Amino acid sequence: xxxxxxxxxxxxxxxxxxxxxxxxxxxxxxxxxxxxxxxxxxxxxxxxxxxxxxxxxxxxxxxxxxxxxxxxxxxxxxxxxxxxxxxxxxxxxxxxxxxxxxxxxxxxxxxxxxxxxxxxxxxxxxxxxxxxxxxxxxxxxxxxxxxxxxxxxxxxxxxxxxxxxxxxxxxxxxxxxxxxxxxxxxxxxxxxxxxxx
Amino acid sequence: xxxxxxxxxxxxxxxxxxxxxxxxxxxxxxxxxxxxxxxxxxxxxxxxxxxxxxxxxxxxxxxxxxxxxxxxxxxxxxxxxxxxxxxxxxxxxxxxxxxxxxxxxxxxxxxxxxxxxxxxxxxxxxxxxxxxxxxxxxxxxxxxxxxxxxxxxxxxxxxxxxxxxxxxxxxxxxxxxxxxxxxxxxxxxxxxxxxxx
DNA sequence: TAGTCAATATAGACACTGTCAATATCGCAG
DNA sequence: CTGCGATATTGACAGTGTCTATATTGACTA
Numbered sequence: 001x002x003x004x005x006x007x008x009x010x011x012x013x014x015x016x017x018x019x020x021x022x023x024x025x026x027x028x029x030x031x032x033x034x035x036x037x038x039x040x041x042x043x044x045x046x047x048x049x050x051x052x053x054x055x056x057x058x059x060x061x062x063x064x065x066x067x068x069x070x071x072x073x074x075x076x077x078x079x080x081x082x083x084x085x086x087x088x089x090x091x092x093x094x095x096x097x098x099x100x101x102x103x104x105x106x107x108x109x110x111x112x113x114x115x116x117x118x119x120x121x122x123x124x125x126x127x128x129x130x131x132x133x134x135x136x137x138x139x140x141x142x143x144x145x146x147x148x149x150x151x152x153x154x155x156x157x158x159x160x161x162x163x164x165x166x167x168x169x170x171x172x173x174x175x176x177x178x179x180x181x182x183x184x185x186x187x188x189x190x191x192x193x194x195x196x197x
Numbered sequence: 198x199x200x201x202x203x204x205x206x207x208x209x210x211x212x213x214x215x216x217x218x219x220x221x222x223x224x225x226x227x228x229x230x231x232x233x234x235x236x237x238x239x240x241x242x243x244x245x246x247x248x249x250x251x252x253x254x255x256x257x258x259x260x261x262x263x264x265x266x267x268x269x270x271x272x273x274x275x276x277x278x279x280x281x282x283x284x285x286x287x288x289x290x291x292x293x294x295x296x297x298x299x300x301x302x303x304x305x306x307x308x309x310x311x312x313x314x315x316x317x318x319x320x321x322x323x324x325x326x327x328x329x330x331x332x333x334x335x336x337x338x339x340x341x342x343x344x345x346x347x348x349x350x351x352x353x354x355x356x357x358x359x360x361x362x363x364x365x366x367x368x369x370x371x372x373x374x375x376x377x378x379x380x381x382x383x384x385x386x387x388x389x390x391x392x393x394x
Numbered sequence: 395t396a397g398t399c400a401a402t403a404t405a406g407a408c409a410c411t412g413t414c415a416a417t418a419t420c421g422c423a424g
Numbered sequence: 425c426t427g428c429g430a431t432a433t434t435g436a437c438a439g440t441g442t443c444t445a446t447a448t449t450g451a452c453t454a
Contacts, residue, residue, distance in 0.1 A: 044433050111366045118367040151384040154369055162359025169308045170315040187348040195392040241404045
């Protein structure tokens with residue numbers, strides 16, 4: 001008896017959300033305007049304010065949802081990943097890259113601090129959860145050399161994010177992203193994990 | 198007799214450019230509107246079109262200029278960097294990070310393909326030049342293992358960009374970015390270059 | 395010197411945008 | 425049936441980018 005299915009429209013909040021997602025995937029964050037979302041949902045331009053305080057709130061909700069989706073994907077992949085912590089840490093990287101190339105506009109939104117609220121508690125929580133999960137796997141890697149675990153985690157995530165982000169901006173594309181059949185991303189991860197021996 | 202110092206205002210193009218830079222540094226790319234730039238330059242909102250076709254053209258010009266500044270900084274730093282190619286490649290990373298943290302809004306603009314034209318020939322040229330310079334240093338590193346040079350270059354730049362970009366979005370800040378006095382960025386670079394032995 | 399003309403600047407319009415305030419409507423509690 | 429809170433509509437306001445028509449400037453030419 002809490003929230004769903006009441007009042008005028010039905011469940012406008014959900015409709016607004018999915019309309020916004022569609023606009024995001026199609027036209028990027030710039031296409032997700034309050035008014036366009038309202039149009040797509042078939043309501044007036046003033047209606048959304050009852051469910052999302054402003055544009056930033058709507059986009060922040062979407063970002064939160066994406067991180068939850070990422071975590072779900074990671075969890076599912078880890079179930080089938082065996083026990084080698086190096087392979088498990090690598091799964092993390094693969095999932096993030098897959099997500100970035102599959103949903104470029106969603107991925108780019110995640111880091112747009114001018115559009116979303118990175119102080120949002122829900123968002124902070126889920127981001128921390130993903131980061132902590134990575135750290136757990138990293139910590140389980142047996143390593144001869146003593147390297148700070150956070151440094152490894154930050155390095156890996158940085159490399160992954162940097163690669164996806166730059167590729168989505170059109171960089172490294174002239175490099176063809178292929179070398180002798182193996183995607184470059186695999187070669188990068190090979191290189192990274194070879195460090196940890 | 199070519200371009201500078203003519204007509205009505207004097208050299209409005211330069212004035213527009215530096216007004217835009219000031220707005221960028223102060224308020225981010227979102228604050229760089231054609232009309233705000235025109236206001237800051239003391240001309241009407243329609244004046245800029247004579248010098249920059251549209252907002253995208255103005256921002257692209259700024260991006261181009263920033264990459265040229267980065268290349269200049271790299272060149273200068275390389276002059277004092279000695280002959281060890283590993284140190285020279287590292288200089289590249291240090292300069293990029295310095296620039297990113299010194300001018301966060303300028304740095305973020307460089308990768309906003311919704312705001313600037315990454316197909317612009319001038320921009321492509323200067324970006325390629327910076328990348329090629331990195332590759333040269335990488336190629337000079339003697340390595341036991343045979344690793345594709347582009348993979349190393351892409352990995353390094355990706356890690357550097359990813360770290361700066363995520364930090365500027367507020368991530369990794371709770372980690373304090375310090376570990377035992379040494380900045381994390383140095384630890385990351387240590388880790389990266391330890392791979393190439 | 396007078397006149398022409400391209401380069402440059404202005405002013406106004408149009409269609410957008412986010413956000414706010416006033417108003418209207420719905421559906422449930424009493 | 426009566427409220428009343430939650431929700432939706434409408435209109436307004438100040439912005440924005442970009443286009444068009446108009447005005448001004450300065451240099452070159454006859």
